[in-house]
């Protein structure tokens with residue numbers, strides 16, 4: 085029996101992780117090929133792959149993927165560019181926090197997807213509207229989580245910096261920021277995942293391209309194979325970006341693992 | 343007498359916590375420190391040693407009284423008072439040499455000069471081969487040595503040490519005492535060193551200040567006239583033993599008070 089918190093080897097980890105995917109697909113295949121679930125509602129894995137192939141070769145689905153990725157990244161980068169500095173200032177200066185925090189906490193619970201109709205009225209159905217949905221969905225979350233992280237910086241490190249002659253500005257720049265950089269990167273990774281759900285919803289309505297658009301079109305055609313293919317593509321992109329983020333964090337913050 | 347540092351009737355009362363009573367951590371305390379003094383502050387746990395040191399560092403404000411360094415009132419922390427903390431406070435994202443260079447960078451010392459100073463202090467605390475390690479990769483003793491080097495490299499007027507060796511085993515602790523004393527004998531910094539270890543207090547000090555149980559105040563102030571350079575064998579000399587016996591009595595009386603109060 086494994087014991088609590090006992091680490092597992094890299095090989096075992098990979099094996100176990102893959103095993104889950106295999107089991108999942110096996111259960112899916114069993115349910116569909118075995119006829120336990122109607123085809124109309126759930127395509128089997130092979131049909132899904134075929135549909136995906138058709139999407140890619142005949143309907144230029146790769147362009148939809150690229151459009152969706154661009155929207156997520158674009159909206160998210162915009163949000164991050166503003167949210168990271170604001171979050172740091174909020175965490176560092178309690179008066180700024182007192183001023184902004186109540187509103188941000190409120191805004192954080194406004195569902196980004198509910199803004200879609202409103203944003204269509206304001207910004208039309210162009211790219212601006214899609215970017216704005218993602219911006220609204222991620223900006224407030226980022227600000228709040230980063231402010232909390234920065235606010236929890238170890239006080240003794242800040243005090244040590246002061247006794248070494250640091251100024252207030254330099255405490256922010258040379259203690260609060262580097263001390264929380266890994267945490268901030270982790271928050272970005274997390275919220276980027278959420279941004280994916282907003283983009284799909286934004287693409288359901290008033291969009292002529294993107295993965296979400298394809299999914300909503302396929303629904304009208306009862307093409308569950310295509311829908312599932314779209315969902316799996318999103319999952320795969322998420323998995324890849326997650327890996328990339330983790331690898332980047334490892335190289336950027338070696339002191340964390342040291 | 344002109345004092346390097348004057349703690350002038352400094353007191354500290356912490357406000358009541360959730361319906362309790364306010365805690366008087368330090369009673370009005372006056373202590374003059376001459377240039378090049380090595381003063382150890384000895385007292386039972388919770389008697390306000392850290393509080394007093396933090397006030398001198400400018401990290402905490404006194405409720406009454408003031409602290410004068412070279413005749414100027416201390417109003418906040420600054421590079422003229424280097425501090426080594428009771429807890430490990432190296433910056434985890436910086437390597438050992440970057441940690442030691444922190445204050446120098448802060449003051450805008452040019453790169454080349456900075457490297458020389460860092461190398462010299464790493465050599466002095468015996469960490470030359472660990473310059474590029476991160477704090478996590480060091481033992482507790484090595485981390486405190488780095489913290490001492492970090493404070494010294496900044497060339498402070500006065501060095502404040504808050505039980506820097508408190509978490510170390512006896513052998514390492516003894517080695518660190520000799521190391522720090524060796525540095526002091528060479529550089530003659532003014533030092534305030536907090537400890538609750540009697541032997542350590544005598545071995546390091548030119549003066550031992552004994553604090554009473556909470557609320558802390560100075561109960562005894564004894565010069566230590568043992569010759570320099572000091573060697574660990576001195577800890578068994580008759581003078582040393584006599585001093586130790588005397589301080590043990592003082593501290594024991596205070597510890598008893600604490601025990602009876604609870």
Ligand SMILES: Nc1ncnc2c1ncn2[C@@H]1O[C@H](COP(=O)(O)OP(=O)(O)OP(=O)(O)O)[C@@H](O)[C@H]1O
Nearest residue numbers: 356365367386387388389390391392393394538556
């Ligand atoms: N921030 C604070 N708020 C309230 N009370 C405090 C605070 N800091 C310290 N105290 C109180 O002040 C008293 C002295 O604390 P201090 O840390 O100075 O003791 P110390 O002599 O350094 O003890 P030790 O040897 O255990 O480190 C304690 O009784 C503690 O309860």
Ligand SMILES: [Mg+2]
Nearest residue numbers: 391392428504
């Ligand atoms: Mg203490």
